[in-house]
Amino acid sequence: MNKERLINQFMEMVQIDSETGNERKMADYLLDIFNSMDVEVYEDDTQKETGYGAGNIFVRLKGDDSETEPVYFTVHMDTVVPGVGINPSIEGDYIVSDGSTILGSDDKAGIAAIVEAIRSLSESGTSHGDVEFVITVGEESGLVGAKAFDTSVLKSKFGYAVDSTGKVGTVVTSAPTQSKIEAHIHGRTAHAGVAPEEGVSAINIAAKAISQMKLGRIDAETTANIGRFQGGGPTNVVTDYVNILAEARSLDENKMHAQTQHMKEAFESAAEELGGKAEVVTEVMYAALQAENDSEVVKTVSKAIENIGREVSLISLGGGSDGNVFAGKGIDTAILGLGYENIHTTSEKMPIEELGKITELITEIIKVQKEKR
Incomplete structure (x- = not known):
């Protein structure tokens, strides 16, 4: 050398x-x-x-x-x-x-x-x-x-x-293997002061879903994180759309898939409960x-x-x-x-x-x- x-x-x-x-x-x-x-x-x-x-x-x-x-x-x-x-x-x-x-x-x-x-x-x-x-x-x-x-x-x-x-x-x-999770949360817009009951807040749906998720250090082999929460506008309008980007990682492929499914289902169940819709796309980034x-x-x-x-x-x-x-x-x-x-x-x-x-x-x-x- x-x-x-x-x-x-x-x-x-x-x-x-x-x-x-x-x-x-x-x-x-x-x-x-x-x-x-x-x-x-x-x-x-x-x-x-x-x-x-x-x-x-x-x-x-x-x-x-x-x-x-x-x-x-x-x-x-x-x-x-x-x-x-x-x-x-x-x-x-x-x-x-x-x-x-x-x-x-x-x-x-x-x-x-x-x-x-x-x-x-x-x-x-x-x-x-x-x-x-x-x-x-x-x-x-x-x-x-x-x-x-x-x-x-x-x-x-x-x-x-x-x-x-x-x-x-x-x-x-x-x-670890890693999956990317992108959630498109759809609500229904309305005037936040005049008729808020007519709207469905996408922010509320996403917040409820995230509050029910296991995040951070899941176990010795597995982690999960929300990286981006994007959407909204004026305070006098009920937000009808937000976008969330998240990930799940694990040294164990089955655990990664389980964590990904857990996060996907949290978005979907919160949307169904509150009258909105969740479109969740997942992708394995690498093995x-x-x-x-x-x-x-x-x-x-x-x-x-x-x-x-x-x-x-x-x-x-x-x-x-x-x-x-x-x-x-x-x-x-x-x-x-x-x-x-x-x-x-x-x-x-x-x-x-x-x-x-x-x-x-x-x-x-x-x-x-x-x-x-």
Whole structure:
């Protein structure tokens, strides 16, 4: 690994604007890099489906050992806002922005680590099997690229999303499934002062429904939340429509569906009781991720973490990532911590040591996979 090259690569990457939905410049930059390497690379045609700034990029580093089972890694090229005009610098042991924007280490630290891992493997002549990489768009706005990606092109049976908080050595082995719940509550308008009894308040319906819901922490595996309550107008008019956006999450798919149904029924029963109507639309956003401790995906990364001198920390995470999508498509996946701090804020920073360590870990996973043969 060339640490100076890695740092320079990362700092160059974060200066390329790629807020979610506007990934074209970053995609072109990455295609130029990979086309200069001895790898297979292409951009898929999902842009026409997603409407995002680019398609996903697929890379295959061919190995010299066809008997070694391939392994895959996924990262994403988009960032949250404010991510335009990022001006990085080194302050002590960290890479930081100038404080007016995010830094973009989520997930360009992962991309830089992958690029350096490919280069260092090639330069060292290390023997390995095939390694596959998927660089997605739209992760920050609903895992859009991963959902559209055709996983049938992957030969790998398992792999890693390089995209989580926690120092290198942290491995997310379980993350929840999530459903979105959107309720359209219809009442009946009337003059609130002259004839309120002729109206049916959509706000009253929604409020009654929400008051009867189990929300927040439901149990150790399950949560639920109301994110948006929108509607209404002048105080002298009985409100006839409100819109509510909510979610339910759980590590257990059955519990998630039960919580979703509970919230849906609360809206419907309150509407029926008060003389209105509830149209409730639910959608599963992504599947749960569950990597067993004795699975190949966990055993392989655990061995690699030990080999680079770090302690293994297997954790559960409350949020979803592209890893959930790949796991839901039948590819056993764990999520790797890469040490970024304060992500999605203008205080974001990337420890230089962790940037080196995640690169080292990716390389070591590839080596361990070869050694298992």
